[in-house]
Amino acid sequence: MSVKVRPFRCGGWEVDIRTVLPDGRPLRERKKAPVTSKTAAARWGEARERELLSTGAPTDPVPEREVPRLYEFVNRFLDGHARADRQKPSGIAGKETILRVHLVPLLGCRKLDSITNEDIQRLKSRMADKAPKTVNNALTVLNVLLKKAAEWGVIERMPCTIRLLKVPRSEAGFLDFDEYERLVVGAQASGATTLLVVLLAGDAGLRCGEVMALHWTDVDPCEASVVSIGTCVGRWSSVSQMASR
16 A cells, blocks of 8 residues: 655646555555645545545446646647648648647646636736737637537537637738839849849739749740749748649
8 A cells, every 4th residue: 555646747746546445456546636735745645545445446437538638639639630631831830839839838737628718818818918810819729729629529518718809900001103113113223033022022913922932834934924823931931732823
């Protein structure tokens, strides 16, 4: 018979009880102690051992649902959702960054079914210096992760309600004709490569990532025009396929 106390990964103390019941059956039970100090955890474990010896263990214990902590579920979520659904490399990289930088540091040690509405508000407070859209991106990833956990039977239902922040409406900036002509003149003075980039964006209407991913096979040299755009370079320098346009 023994009672061992060891640090719990997410804080606190784990009590490992090994004993033999009066009927000769061996029993092992590992639980997180509901106390804060190691000494108190040892006393709690000894009391729990005495309780097990006096009451015994149930003959057919009902297996408890093993709910993973958020940090344990991250790779399963990315593999089973983002990669399995063949999302863009930039989208997968974005989810990995949000999980690593924002969600795991605050909620990583929480079991998925124990994440509360208050936790969501704490996440918003922690990201108070971020733009509303950045906060909403993190909330959306968490929302999808929890919905997938419920869909896959990892948890019974969504444990909390996630409400996004209001994002102020903004207008996209653009150049008028005179400003664009001055930009072209400046690009000509800078060099042929700069001029090419400006014309591809301004005249051909290509986005930055599409310009970076452009190949000679996308260009018709006889017509001096771009035939099709099928790839795009994302912010993590990954090339992803897209519908031709």
